[in-house]
Amino acid sequence: MEEKIKMPLVIQGDDGIRPAGNPNECFYCRQKIGQEHKEDCAVVTKEVIMEYSIQIPIRVPYHWDEENMNFHKNGSSWCANNAIREVWDFIKKLKKDGDCLCDAFSASYVETSDPNPRIPENEKSQNALRESGLTNKI
Numbered sequence: 001m002e003e004k005i006k007m008p009l010v011i012q013g014d015d016g017i018r019p020a021g022n023p024n025e026c027f028y029c030r031q032k033i034g035q036e037h038k039e040d041c042a043v044v045t046k047e048v049i050m051e052y053s054i055q056i057p058i059r060v061p062y063h064w065d066e067e068n069m070n071f072h073k074n075g076s077s078w079c080a081n082n083a084i085r086e087v088w089d090f091i092k093k094l095k096k097d098g099d100c101l102c103d104a105f106s107a108s109y110v111e112t113s114d115p116n117p118r119i120p121e122n123e124k125s126q127n128a129l130r131e132s133g134l135t136n137k138i
């Protein structure tokens, strides 16, 4: 028999409780405070690895060939953290022109790194509520 997945509880101050909705229930799955969010609720997440691909123009020494460029970014002491600044500088340039990164970006799913349903921001309160024994009795 398959074990039932333990979903995060709806708690006071929960991400799923929206100003436009009932203050005692999740706006998305309609579960009440103290009950588990439903499996298809919008605020319950799992962690996945996505591969991001971004094509941006950067300046390199004039004489570099493809091998030089690939070695510089993949095999040298260059730190990939610098890529974030390069991407950010490109985004700023695009914004100036009223554009965005969407045409230069693609993403693809690699794998699920944490399949457990979670609302990371709520976990401290989640555990306290489960330990209090007040769950599912509302």
Ligand SMILES: [Zn+2]
Residues within 6 Å of the ligand: 016, 026, 027, 028, 029, 030, 031, 037, 038, 041, 042, 043
């Ligand atoms: Zn919910």
